[in-house]
Every structure is written in structure tokens, then in C-alpha cells.
Amino acid sequence: MPPQGDRRHSPRVELYQRIVAAIDDGTFPPGAKLPSEPALAAQLGISRPALREVLILLQEDGVITRRQGSGSTVNQPPPPPGLERLLPVEALLGAGDVRCRRLAVEWEEPTDFSGYHLRLAPSARTCFWETVVEADGVPACFAHEWSADEATLRAVDPSLVTVLDVPSTASAPPTTMLAAFLASAAHLAMTARSTLGATTLGKERGEAISRPPEAPALLITQTVSALGQPLLAAKYLFPAGSPLLYLTPRR
Incomplete structure (x- = not known):
């Protein structure tokens, strides 16, 4: 069970968010180089070791590129609200061996x-699923997903209720709730609103x-x-070092 309420963020997570916010508001636009480590640490009012830890994390998350002797360059701004195409985590993690392991239902x-x-009310x-999504045998994402109440789901499409109660088997391995919804009601025009942030495991x-x-972990x-x-609400946590996400632009 995930804890209820907000958890106080560590200084490292707050610093990550400050730098991402500066990228998002155009202070450090795509393609721009970040100030040198001494200058950026002074600007943010933090120590160089603390800044270096967060820069490493930002590079792991694909936000910046760091090269020895040439500093750090911004790759792209954080994704806008709503991932470009509505895809389950299994598809976002690429073409490797991606499997789900259910922890709670x-x-x-x-x-x-x-x-x-x-x-x-x-x-x-609400039906809650906690799922670990593994990429090539390594945990890449914790998926915490909640469904709408049963009456709402039945009013939109009864199959959405059915998939919540179907046990996983060898022939029907576990998936994320979003993957199950998309497969059972493919005819529905589902849309999503998403936000990107940072937290700890x-x-x-x-x-x-x-x-x-x-x-630290990336949080969507x-x-x-x-x-x-609204049919589903979710928190997807990607620990530092997880594979980059593959997003397909809107047509």
C-alpha cells in the first residue's frame, strides 16, 4: 500500500525540481548549456557535491547531457501535460523483455x-493495483493505479470492471491497469493528463x-x-537508472 498524503521531499529531490522548473520556464532552454558547476552552485545557493549528484540524476533521466570538459547541455524541456500518445508503461519502456509482477490488488x-x-465520494x-514493471529482468517502474468506482466503469464500458477481477495466469500474465483498460475497451477514445516530477522510492x-x-525516482x-x-488515476515511479521512456509524438 502506498502511503497516503504528501511526503516531505529531500533536498536532493527539491533541487532536481528547481532545475527542471528552470528548464521548463525557459531559463535554460533546449540546446543551451547550463552554467559551470561553480557558477550554478552559487546561483542556487547549494554545495558543488550536492549539485553534482543532481546533475548525474538529470543525465540519467535524459534531461541533460554532460560531457567532460564541455559542461552540461539541456536536451529537451519536460513533457507537456498529457503524454504525447496514451500508452501503457510496458510500451514506454521500449522493445526489450518487459514483464509485470503484481504486488497488490x-x-x-x-x-x-x-x-x-x-x-x-x-x-x-476504488480498485487499487500495485505492479512492478521489469525491463530485461531489472525493476524499471512501480505502477500505482486506481480505478473509478464500479458504477462509473460500468456506465462507460462494462468490460472495464471485468478486467479488474480477472486473475493473472500463465496464458494471461499480469499487466498494468492502463494496459488492461486499453486492451479491453480499444474502441473508447481515451485521453490523459500527465505531470512530471521527482520523488524518492x-x-x-x-x-x-x-x-x-x-x-531518487522520476514520477509521472x-x-x-x-x-x-475519469477512469483511472496513476502514479508511475521510475528509479534512477531506469531505461529512457520512448514517447511517440502526436500526429
């Missing part, structure tokens, strides 16, 4: 996050993949809707 009362994004019930997720709880939050109704 249960119907529960809304959390602050799911209640807000899915417009759920406090008495409603936390104790439970860190233990699941033998990483420290303070390990997403709300998927159809026919004017």
Missing part, C-alpha cells in the same frame, strides 16, 4: 490522490528492489478519461 476507500483525480470504493518500494528509501502522475469521465 484490492478494493479500498479513496486516498487523497485517487479521490481528487477520480472525483470519488468518501464512501466510494520510500521504505517499502526500496525494500522491494533492494534500493535505499532515499533513492496520470489521469485517464473517456466520455467525460
Whole structure:
């Protein structure tokens, strides 16, 4: 179960967010070089070792490119709201051996996050899935996904309820909830709103993949809707070092 409410961010995560925000607002536009490490550390009011840690993470996440002797260059701004095409995590992680491992499935009362994004009443019930998505045998993403309440799902398409209760088998291995929704109701014109940020793994997720709880992670939050109704709310956490995401531009 993911913790409810907001978790205080570490200084490293906050620094990551400050630099990404500066890229997003045009302070450091695509193709521009970041100031030298001494100059940038002084500008941000932090130590050079702390800055160097975050620059390494930004490079791992594909935000910047660092080259010895030539500094750091901005690759591209963070994705705009809404990933360019609505694709499940399994497709975003590329063409390698991508598999899902389910950690939790249960119907529960809304959390602050799911209640807000899915417009759920406090008495409603939402189906929660926690899934680890592995790329070539290495944990690449924690998927925390919540469905709309059963009445909303049935009103949009009854098959959306059906897939929530289907157990995983050898012939039907586990997937993310979004992948299941897209496969069961392919005729629906589903759209999404997404945001990009940073967080840390936390104790439970860190233990699941033998990483420290303070390990940084890229965070994508997403709300998927159809026919004017939110159907799914999700948090996708990609630990530092995960494969780059493959996004297909809108046509």
C-alpha cells in the first residue's frame, strides 16, 4: 500500500525540481548549456557535491547531457501535460523483455490522490493495483493505479470492471491497469493528463528492489478519461537508472 498524503521531499529531490522548473520556464532552454558547476552552485545557493549528484540524476533521466570538459547541455524541456500518445508503461519502456509482477490488488476507500483525480465520494470504493514493471529482468517502474468506482466503469464500458477481477495466469500474465483498460475497451477514445516530477522510492518500494528509501525516482502522475469521465488515476515511479521512456509524438 502506498502511503497516503504528501511526503516531505529531500533536498536532493527539491533541487532536481528547481532545475527542471528552470528548464521548463525557459531559463535554460533546449540546446543551451547550463552554467559551470561553480557558477550554478552559487546561483542556487547549494554545495558543488550536492549539485553534482543532481546533475548525474538529470543525465540519467535524459534531461541533460554532460560531457567532460564541455559542461552540461539541456536536451529537451519536460513533457507537456498529457503524454504525447496514451500508452501503457510496458510500451514506454521500449522493445526489450518487459514483464509485470503484481504486488497488490484490492478494493479500498479513496486516498487523497485517487479521490481528487477520480472525483470519488468518501464512501466510494476504488480498485487499487500495485505492479512492478521489469525491463530485461531489472525493476524499471512501480505502477500505482486506481480505478473509478464500479458504477462509473460500468456506465462507460462494462468490460472495464471485468478486467479488474480477472486473475493473472500463465496464458494471461499480469499487466498494468492502463494496459488492461486499453486492451479491453480499444474502441473508447481515451485521453490523459500527465505531470512530471521527482520523488524518492520510500521504505517499502526500496525494500522491494533492494534500493535505499532515499533513492531518487522520476514520477509521472496520470489521469485517464473517456466520455467525460475519469477512469483511472496513476502514479508511475521510475528509479534512477531506469531505461529512457520512448514517447511517440502526436500526429
